[in-house]
Amino acid sequence: MALKLEVRGVGKDFLLPIIESISFRMEAGEFVCLLGPNGCGKTTLLRIVGGIEPASRGAVLLDGLPVQADRRHQRHVGIVFQEDRLLPWLSLRDNVTLVLRPLGLDGAEREARAARYLKLAGLQGFEDYYPGRVSGGMRQRAAIARALAIEPDVLLMDEPFGALDAQNRRIMQQEVRRIWAETGRTILFVTHSIEEAVAIGTTLIMLSARPARIRELIRNDGSHERRKLIDDLNAMIMEEVQRQQGDAS
Amino acid sequence: MRRYRDWAGRLHLPTLAALAVVLAGWSLLARRYGAFVLPAPWSIVTGLVEIVRSGEIWGHAGASLGRIAAGFGSAVAVSLVMGLGAFASRTARGIVQDLLAILNSTSVFVWIVVSLVWFGLSNWAPIFTTFMITLPVVASTLVEGVAAVDRRLLEMGDVYRLTAAQKFTAIVVPSTLPYLLAGMKVGFGLALKVSVVAEIFGVTSGIGYAMNYSREILATRMVFVWALVMILIMVATDKLLFDPLNRRLTRWR
Numbered sequence: 001m002a003l004k005l006e007v008r009g010v011g012k013d014f015l016l017p018i019i020e021s022i023s024f025r026m027e028a029g030e031f032v033c034l035l036g037p038n039g040c041g042k043t044t045l046l047r048i049v050g051g052i053e054p055a056s057r058g059a060v061l062l063d064g065l066p067v068q069a070d071r072r073h074q075r076h077v078g079i080v081f082q083e084d085r086l087l088p089w090l091s092l093r094d095n096v097t098l099v100l101r102p103l104g105l106d107g108a109e110r111e112a113r114a115a116r117y118l119k120l121a122g123l124q125g126f127e128d129y130y131p132g133r134v135s136g137g138m139r140q141r142a143a144i145a146r147a148l149a150i151e152p153d154v155l156l157m158d159e160p161f162g163a164l165d166a167q168n169r170r171i172m173q174q175e176v177r178r179i180w181a182e183t184g185r186t187i188l189f190v191t192h193s194i195e196e197a198v199a200i201g202t203t204l205i206m207l208s209a210r211p212a213r214i215r216e217l218i219r220n221d222g223s224h225e226r227r228k229l230i231d232d233l234n235a236m237i238m239e240e241v242q243r244q245q246g247d248a249s
Numbered sequence: 250m251r252r253y254r255d256w257a258g259r260l261h262l263p264t265l266a267a268l269a270v271v272l273a274g275w276s277l278l279a280r281r282y283g284a285f286v287l288p289a290p291w292s293i294v295t296g297l298v299e300i301v302r303s304g305e306i307w308g309h310a311g312a313s314l315g316r317i318a319a320g321f322g323s324a325v326a327v328s329l330v331m332g333l334g335a336f337a338s339r340t341a342r343g344i345v346q347d348l349l350a351i352l353n354s355t356s357v358f359v360w361i362v363v364s365l366v367w368f369g370l371s372n373w374a375p376i377f378t379t380f381m382i383t384l385p386v387v388a389s390t391l392v393e394g395v396a397a398v399d400r401r402l403l404e405m406g407d408v409y410r411l412t413a414a415q416k417f418t419a420i421v422v423p424s425t426l427p428y429l430l431a432g433m434k435v436g437f438g439l440a441l442k443v444s445v446v447a448e449i450f451g452v453t454s455g456i457g458y459a460m461n462y463s464r465e466i467l468a469t470r471m472v473f474v475w476a477l478v479m480i481l482i483m484v485a486t487d488k489l490l491f492d493p494l495n496r497r498l499t500r501w502r
Contacts, residue, residue, distance in 0.1 A: 052408060077408065085405040089423040089501045098419055099409035130501040150409065 003064075004028040004186045005154055010048055010058035017211035018044055021058065024205060024217065026154070026188065031180055033197035033220075034190045035233065036207030037241040042190045043082075043158055045212070049188060050077050050156050062153055078147030080157040084139040086131040092118060092142045093127040096149050103150060113149050120179060121145035137168040144176070148183060157189045161196070173200050194233045198226060206236055209244035288470040296474035305459075310478060312454035313444055316372065320379030321440040325433060328388035332429075335392045336421060345392055352385040361447050370451025378447040383436040390435070394428025395421070426498055434491040441483060 005026040012019040018041045026032055034042050047053040049060050054069035061067070062077075086095045096114035105113065118127055121141040131139050140160055147155055157176075161169045177200050180187055191197050197204050198220060206216040216236060218224070256262075272290050279289040288296075300306040331349075335342035357378065364377040398421055406416040448457025456475050463471035 050408065052404065079405075079408050081401070081405070083401065085401055087402060087419060087423070090419070098415070099411070101415060102410045102412065132502060146409075 002028045006061040007049065008059045008061065010045065010055045010060060012041065012044055012048065013056045020211040020213045022212065022214055024214065026186055028186055029184050031187045031189065031200065031202045033201030033204050034188065034207065035192065035194060035197050035204060035237065036212065037209055037237060037244050038192055040207050040210050040240070040244065041212040042207060046156050046158050046188065046190050050079050076150060076153045078150055078152035078155045080143050080147050080160040082159050082162050084131065084143040086139055086142055088131050091128045091130055092123060095131070095142060096146045099146055099150055117145040117149040118142065120148065120182065122175065137164055137172060140164065140172065144179070148179070148185065152185065154186045154188060157187065159190055159192065176200060194230055194237065198230055206233060209240040215240065285467065285469055288473055292470050293473045293477060296470050297477055300474060306478060309454055309456050309459045310482065313448065313456045316375045316455065317379060317440045317444050320376040320444060321383050321437060324380050324384040324387055324436065327384060328391050331388045332391040332395050332425065336395045342392060342396065345388065349385040349389045349392070352381065353389065357382055357443055357446060361450065365450055372452060374451055375444045375447035375455070379440045379444045382443045383440045386439055387432040387436040390428050390432030391425065394425035398424050430491065430495055430498060434487065437486060438483060441479060445479065
């Protein structure tokens with residue numbers, strides 16, 4: 001398999017050191033879940049990988065080229081945020097076609113692509129709805145369709161189902177897994193839910209308490225017994241949460 | 250019962266009932282004090298019919314609206330420039346906000362007197378006064394709107410590499426338009442009130458002039474008629490211009 005993304009010694013200080021040093025590699029088509037206690041720097045790491053924030057040290061290489069927190073960089077990264085971040089005054093279709101404009105596609109191509117990815121995300125028939133008129137789960141599906149529509153080199157997802165109820169959350173996990181299988185995209189997925197990570201990821205990365213480093217990297221290839229894996233990870237995250245809280249007091 | 254209430258609400262029945270009581274009281278007082286102090290309600294309606302028939306209403310209302318268009322229109326234009334400035338730079342936003350706070354606390358009368366000194370007895374006095382009074386109202390709501398643009402949406406625009414122009418038209422404009430419209434609605438009401446006051450001095454046309462002239466020739470009835478004209482213009486612009494525009498802009502809500 002081809003190396004897609006390399007995180008090389010990335011660290012970030014913001015008044016305090018947030019991320020100590022993190023290195024890992026992602027093969028094309030991999031589905032990596034980043035786990036860790038709340039506030040340990042998962043989101044910051046994702047933002048650095050996405051080129052939204054600069055790293056204090058280290059480098060992120062996408063297809064061998066460094067990612068810079070600079071809009072001129074010709075990266076192709078789709079991001080699904082914790083919130084849907086759809087424009088409420090545009091229909092779901094127009095929300096998707098908008099982000100296709102900078103790619104230089106003509107109108108017909110943009111429409112066709114938007115229709116294709118909205119359908120893939122299970123939104124066929126809702127293309128002309130405004131975001132305010134559909135459910136939170138559907139809005140998050142539209143945000144996923146938008147991120148996929150640019151056919152990104154890597155798809156970053158930052159606790160995308162955090163705002164959803166338990167049932168919708170489970171449905172969306174299956175959906176993401178299916179979309180991943182159908183499109184073969186490389187996905188980096190941040191979550192603090194161990195069950196979620198074990199259910200969908202091919203590789204699990206457990207981060208430590210702040211300042212973050214990698215505590216454990218686990219191949220979720222079925223060789224581990226699922227129940228035991230969840231228990232082990234739960235024990236690990238409890239330790240880190242306690243350490244982080246002890247640190248704060 | 251509920252159906253009846255819906256209908257009653259839609260026809261403003263309670264308001265109409267209150268109005269009937271006020272009109273009855275007004276009629277009694279009018280009879281007691283005479284038409285010179287308080288003309289009867291009905292005579293005001295006939296007065297309105299008279300100025301519509303004679304065509305007098307169009308000349309004066311047109312003159313007032315023309316001055317409002319000039320003063321308020323330029324206030325909106327300058328507000329747009331200020332809004333753009335506030336969007337482009339944080340420093341500019343601070344300067345604009347401080348400036349508007351000063352303008353906001355300046356009395357109508359200051360501008361009337363100042364403009365009489367500067368422009369003399371001319372059209373420019375009401376125009377300038379209207380401009381100076383409505384500018385802070387429109388501009389401060391617009392600047393507030395610019396400040397309220399969701400940074401997370403702009404960040405989304407950056408992630409998907411939208412150009413500055415694309416971000417401006419797709420994100421900034423739609424999210425500030427409701428603010429601009431709200432500011433314009435309040436600003437227009439203010440413009441009407443202020444320009445009429447300024448018209449008392451030095452011009453020979455407009456609703457304010459007509460009102461003051463009526464007072465001087467002891468035609469109290471016509472003072473009330475012109476006040477009614479003002480109210481009608483106000484209600485008409487709200488219902489026919491601002492409300493439909495606002496509904497159209499917020500279709501997505």
